[in-house]
Amino acid sequence: MLVITCPYCQEAREEEEFSYAGEAYIARPAVPEEVDDATWGDYVFHRKNPRGWHWEQWQHVAGCRKVFAVKRHTVSYEIAGSWTLADGKALYEEEQA
Amino acid sequence: MPKQGFQPFMESPLHHFKLDAEAQPRRADGRIWCNELPHLGYAVLRGDTAEAGFAQLVQQVTGLALPLKAGAVSQGPQGVLMWTSPDEWLLVSHRQRLADWTAQLDAGFAAQQLFAQTVDSSGGLTLAWLSGTEHITVLRHLGVYDFESIPLGHMVSTILGKATVQVIRLDSDGVFVLFRRSFADYVWRLLRRAAQPYGFAVCQLEARSDHPLFAQLAAPRPSLILA
Numbered sequence: 001m002l003v004i005t006c007p008y009c010q011e012a013r014e015e016e017e018f019s020y021a022g023e024a025y026i027a028r029p030a031v032p033e034e035v036d037d038a039t040w041g042d043y044v045f046h047r048k049n050p051r052g053w054h055w056e057q058w059q060h061v062a063g064c065r066k067v068f069a070v071k072r073h074t075v076s077y078e079i080a081g082s083w084t085l086a087d088g089k090a091l092y093e094e095e096q097a
Numbered sequence: 098m099p100k101q102g103f104q105p106f107m108e109s110p111l112h113h114f115k116l117d118a119e120a121q122p123r124r125a126d127g128r129i130w131c132n133e134l135p136h137l138g139y140a141v142l143r144g145d146t147a148e149a150g151f152a153q154l155v156q157q158v159t160g161l162a163l164p165l166k167a168g169a170v171s172q173g174p175q176g177v178l179m180w181t182s183p184d185e186w187l188l189v190s191h192r193q194r195l196a197d198w199t200a201q202l203d204a205g206f207a208a209q210q211l212f213a214q215t216v217d218s219s220g221g222l223t224l225a226w227l228s229g230t231e232h233i234t235v236l237r238h239l240g241v242y243d244f245e246s247i248p249l250g251h252m253v254s255t256i257l258g259k260a261t262v263q264v265i266r267l268d269s270d271g272v273f274v275l276f277r278r279s280f281a282d283y284v285w286r287l288l289r290r291a292a293q294p295y296g297f298a299v300c301q302l303e304a305r306s307d308h309p310l311f312a313q314l315a316a317p318r319p320s321l322i323l324a
Binding site: 010014062065 | 167
């Protein structure tokens with residue numbers, strides 16, 4: 001069972017209280033009308049599904065009901081940290097750069 | 098059928114357990130003493146703490162300081178205001194007083210053009226009082242949270258047997274468990290079952306005029322809504 005720290009409740013809580021909310025920071029095409037089908041299909045359906053560190057969203061459904069970002073290792077299940085979506089985005093972009 | 102027409106009245110979600118008939122004065126005998134606090138008023142406040150007037154207006158209307166720390170509860174003789182999320186609070190008070198407060202708050206939000214709202218959810222929630230030396234053990238049987246670590250004047254929102262509940266600790270005597278009306282039967286049976294090894298008893302609710310929640314019962318229960 002994962003133990004996830006909610007950045008809003010500022011407490012480590014059991015996975016049971018959370019709900020997985022998919023990959024984090026998927027960039028939506030700025031002008032959807034102008035992108036081709038392949039790009040739109042990538043945005044809607046294609047996910048990274050990495051073997052290793054993965055940025056994902058979790059929602060604290062049994063607590064504050066906020067969605068936040070978690071960096072989790074998909075093999076070891078180790079959690080590097082959790083941030084509000086705004087705080088995490090800076091770190092995510094730094095990593096991707 | 099009687100010819101009186103439609104006469105709506107409030108019914109606690111646990112009315113079928115007939116708790117009043119079972120209730121006895123609370124004794125320190127090691128058993129779990131529990132009862133429901135029926136027909137309280139609940140309202141969700143949503144607002145932005147960055148807006149200057151919001152916390153001020155809430156304090157002015159309810160007399161309760163807006164709790165800003167995660168899980169903090171502010172209490173006064175007229176009710177309780179709990180932090181549930183960074184932009185959401187739950188206000189619990191006497192049903193009639195709560196209706197007055199929400200009307201005043203809504204008027205204030207509109208007058209100051211605040212991005213805030215109140216939502217009355219009195220019909221959707223209920224509260225149980227759980228006490229006795231082993232009351233924390235009962236919760237530990239049901240949920241994964243470290244229940245003994247809840248400080249006084251704090252609440253925690255977690256899961257008991259798959260149902261979302263809020264556990265509120267105002268004093269060391271016991272805890273209040275807040276749950277949805279639609280889950281009330283389930284949560285009550287769950288608490289009663291988990292308390293069985295220690296002995297389960299229904300306590301009489303004392304009208305304590307100084308208590309932030311029990312005092313809200315002191316006024317006659319509005320069990321009949323007159324049209």
